[in-house]
Every structure is written in structure tokens, then in C-alpha cells.
Amino acid sequence: MDKKEDKMDAIVALCKRRGFVFQGSEIYGGLAGTWDYGPFGEALKWNIKEAWYRRFVWGKRNMFKVDAAILMNQKVWQASGHAAGFADPLVECKKCKHRFRADQIEGDAATKKKCPDCGGELGAERKFNMMFETHVGAIQDDSSISYLRPETAQGMFVNFKNILDTQHPRLPFGMAQIGKAFRNEIAPRDFLFRSREFEQMEIEYFVNPKKWEESFEYFRTEMKGFMNDVGLTASKVHELEVPESDRAHYSKRTIDFEYDFPFGKKELYGLAYRGDFDLKQHSDFSKVGLSYYDEETKERFIPHCIEPSFGLDRTVLAILCDAYTEDEMGSVKEEGKEEKKEKRVYLRLHPRVAPYKVAVFPLLRNKPELIKKAEEIFKTIQKEIPMTDYDDNGNIGKRYRRQDEIGTPLCVTVDFETIEKGNGVTVRDRDSGKQERVAEADLLGYLKERIGGVN
Ligand code: GAP
Numbered sequence: 001m002d003k004k005e006d007k008m009d010a011i012v013a014l015c016k017r018r019g020f021v022f023q024g025s026e027i028y029g030g031l032a033g034t035w036d037y038g039p040f041g042e043a044l045k046w047n048i049k050e051a052w053y054r055r056f057v058w059g060k061r062n063m064f065k066v067d068a069a070i071l072m073n074q075k076v077w078q079a080s081g082h083a084a085g086f087a088d089p090l091v092e093c094k095k096c097k098h099r100f101r102a103d104q105i106e107g108d109a110a111t112k113k114k115c116p117d118c119g120g121e122l123g124a125e126r127k128f129n130m131m132f133e134t135h136v137g138a139i140q141d142d143s144s145i146s147y148l149r150p151e152t153a154q155g156m157f158v159n160f161k162n163i164l165d166t167q168h169p170r171l172p173f174g175m176a177q178i179g180k181a182f183r184n185e186i187a188p189r190d191f192l193f194r195s196r197e198f199e200q201m202e203i204e205y206f207v208n209p210k211k212w213e214e215s216f217e218y219f220r221t222e223m224k225g226f227m228n229d230v231g232l233t234a235s236k237v238h239e240l241e242v243p244e245s246d247r248a249h250y251s252k253r254t255i256d257f258e259y260d261f262p263f264g265k266k267e268l269y270g271l272a273y274r275g276d277f278d279l280k281q282h283s284d285f286s287k288v289g290l291s292y293y294d295e296e297t298k299e300r301f302i303p304h305c306i307e308p309s310f311g312l313d314r315t316v317l318a319i320l321c322d323a324y325t326e327d328e329m330g331s332v333k334e335e336g337k338e339e340k341k342e343k344r345v346y347l348r349l350h351p352r353v354a355p356y357k358v359a360v361f362p363l364l365r366n367k368p369e370l371i372k373k374a375e376e377i378f379k380t381i382q383k384e385i386p387m388t389d390y391d392d393n394g395n396i397g398k399r400y401r402r403q404d405e406i407g408t409p410l411c412v413t414v415d416f417e418t419i420e421k422g423n424g425v426t427v428r429d430r431d432s433g434k435q436e437r438v439a440e441a442d443l444l445g446y447l448k449e450r451i452g453g454v455n
Helices: 004-018 039-056 074-080 153-157 160-167 209-227 277-286 312-323 370-382 396-405 416-422 440-450
Strands: 021-023 035-036 063-065 071-073 087-092 099-103 126-129 132-135 145-148 175-181 197-207 235-242 253-261 264-275 292-294 300-302 304-311 326-331 343-345 360-361 388-390 408-414 427-429 435-438
Touching: 004 021, 004 312, 004 326, 004 343, 004 396, 035 039, 035 126, 039 175, 039 197, 039 209, 039 312, 071 074, 071 145, 074 153, 074 277, 087 304, 153 175, 153 197, 153 277, 153 304, 160 175, 197 209, 197 312, 209 235, 209 253, 209 264, 209 304, 235 264, 253 312, 264 277, 264 312, 277 304, 304 312, 312 326, 343 396, 360 370, 360 396, 370 388, 370 408, 370 416, 370 440, 396 408, 427 440, 435 440
Parallel strands: 063 175, 360 388, 360 408
Antiparallel strands: 021 035, 087 099, 087 126, 132 145, 175 197, 197 304, 235 253, 253 264, 264 304, 292 300, 326 343, 408 427, 427 435
């Protein structure tokens, strides 16, 4: 794979071919900036969410999960600063009328004044608010305006008091939410990287202002731990201390975690110190007190907030880019024929995120005794490793190729030795292609060990 564009094209093609991701509204020509996840894409996303809950939420007594409404009172966005300031610089071509994000046009000062599509003159730059506006209810006037949320964060800030009143937490504590966010991006691009509808996994972690650095450093380490959990190569992740001039209006400090995508080093996640900006704004706008009383120090104050923010779709993309591999491998050798080397594509997914951990096949599809045994073994494995596939379509070579392309770490094949000699099954390793014979009695333990206990 020589060119970077080729790698992205190959990943997009694999996603469509194997049922990971499809263009949104595809049969109508698509809708720019929207993507639909198929069975394996959905499974991959689900596994990422589970890894996230496992690291940041489950088992933590000071973390509270919420699922807030996407539509919120317009005052939320006035208080948060999004109504006035959540805007990108827009330029429009006077000739072809195409629109661009001014800061994404490449080249020198003269090139930046020309339309990248037709070379026409670009108009003056103006601010374009990225929130999707809608009206709630039957009457469409200014008072019925609402927005599809551009970040999940605000759904947590507006529930801060509800968590205080119902869960009675002590600082530091966090709220966690996974959900959809919407941004009317001027130029959606690079597949799942920049879309108009996407999912975020966010934590708002409330701390005593005197201790914010401790929690910031904690999440800095934990975020790297999470990237390792989902199998991202550590050397492809880079930390960027965002300078004040580039930080969001609410942030006192931000570290971006950037990833080496095939199209360049780009932001994957952000870790921000939001201070007391949000709680203070919502308190001022709503006239509801959002302070915290510390029983030990007898002090009342507005907690400060540390926010680790993860794009779920960007995680999917980074994982796919990291895992996509091409190599040459000997095909399954047919009797009397010479073994040929074939180009092979596979996803080197970490077992934790792989849609299937194991696949079970009968060697041949037209032998009832093989099928019966393979089904029996499949059922036994599936009870303990639910994400196990069974496949008897096509020939064995095709089944291996399919499982390689969807990233299944291990394939179990039932052959004649299994039923005639009771000589166990073969287990094929996705990455090396090597097969090992494993006794039936040892199979479950062997598989569990090989996938590292994830199921
Ligand atoms: N609450 C803070 C916040 O929303 P952000 O940097 O604007 O901060 C957080 O977004 C994360 O959401 C990004 O690091 C990225 O992973 C993801 N994200 C942002 N815009 C996106 C888009 N248009 N498409 C896909 N993911 C996006």
C-alpha cells in the first residue's frame, strides 16, 4: 500500500464490503456527513463503549452515568456560549457558490483567495454557527427554537444538581455519558473523522479547585490506558498542549491526543480543564444555585471541572486504520495442486474490540457428520464466548478470508480427524495464519486464554 489515499479508499471499501459502515441514505445518493453502521461496525462500536465503561465507569463509586435528552432548552446554549460562539469561518465562491471552511483551504495567501473547486474568487469570510436549529412544538417562533446538541457535555452540567440531590456524592465525582452529538460541519471529510452526526463518550469530573491538577494528570494517564485497551499503537498517539489562542472559550488548559491517521496527524480526543465556567454560567442563567458544600472544610464553592472527551466514531476510524493490514499468504492447499501465495487483507483487531472473537466451521459443507459436530462445538463455545460465529458458506478458504477481513482472531475447523479419530480440531491464528490442533476437551480453555479472557 503506497499512497495514503489508497489506504483510506481500501478501508472505506472493506467497511462497505463486509458490513461495517455504509454511506448514510445511500440508495438516495447519500447525505453528506452521515454514516450508517452495519452489523460489524455496530459490534465494534459496542465493544469500544464497553471498554470505555470498564475503564472509566463500572466499579467506580464516584462515577454517575446519565442519558440526557438531545433536545434542550435554548437557554442551555446561550449559557454555554454555543449560541453566540460555536462557529467556524466560512467562505463562499462567487462563481460556483461552493462553500469552504476558510481555515482548511491549503496553500499560500493568494491560493487561499481562490476557490479550490473552480478557481473562482472567494467572498469575504464570515462566521457560520454549526448547531442544527429546529423548532419544538407546532408554533414556529423565536421561543420554540431548539438545537440538536453539539456536545453531550451540557446534558451533564444541567443535571449537576440532580446528581447532588439524589446520589449525595462527595468531591471529586464524575458524570459520564455516551450519546449522539450533531454539528453542521461546513466540510465533512475523511470518512468517519469529521461527520455531521456522531457519538461522543464524555466525562465531566468535578473537583475542588485547589486539586484540579491531580485529576487532570489522572485522566491524562487513564486516557492513554484506554487507547491501549482498544489496541491503538502507542507510538501513533501524540499529545499536544493546545496554546491559549486555540483553546475553546471555556478551557483553561487543553491537551489534545492526536493520532497518525493515513491523512495526517489529527485530533482524536481532548482533555480540558473547564474551570467553573459551565456551572457558573448555568447558575447565572437559570438562577438555580449550583454550588457544593464541603462537610469537612465547611466551605461552599462552585466545583471546577475536568473533561476527558472521546469521539466514538473517531475511535472506530483510528482502530480500523491501525488494524488494516495487507500481506501475502499461502492459500489452502488443494490435493495434487501447488500452493499459491495470495494477497490477503485482514484487520489486526484487539480481541477486546473484534466483532467476533472466534468462528467455527465444518471443513466441508456437504458432509452432515461434519456439520453436526461443528454445530455442537459452536454451541458449547458460544455459551462461554457469546461473540462466536458459525459459518458453513462457500469453501474454507473463503471463510478464512471473510473472518480475516472482519478481524476474528481465531477460527476453529472441524475436519475428518475430529470425527473419525477423535483428534481434536484445528485452530487458526488470524495474524500468522498458523494452525494448531487442539483436543476437544482443552478447546474452551485454550480459546479463552488466547483471547485474553474477553468475551
Ligand atoms: N465537550 C467538548 C467537546 O465537544 P470537541 O473537541 O469539540 O470537544 C470532542 O469534541 C471530541 O468529539 C473530539 O476530540 C472528536 O473525537 C469528536 N468530534 C468532534 N467533532 C467531530 C465530528 N465532526 N465528527 C466526528 N467526531 C467529532
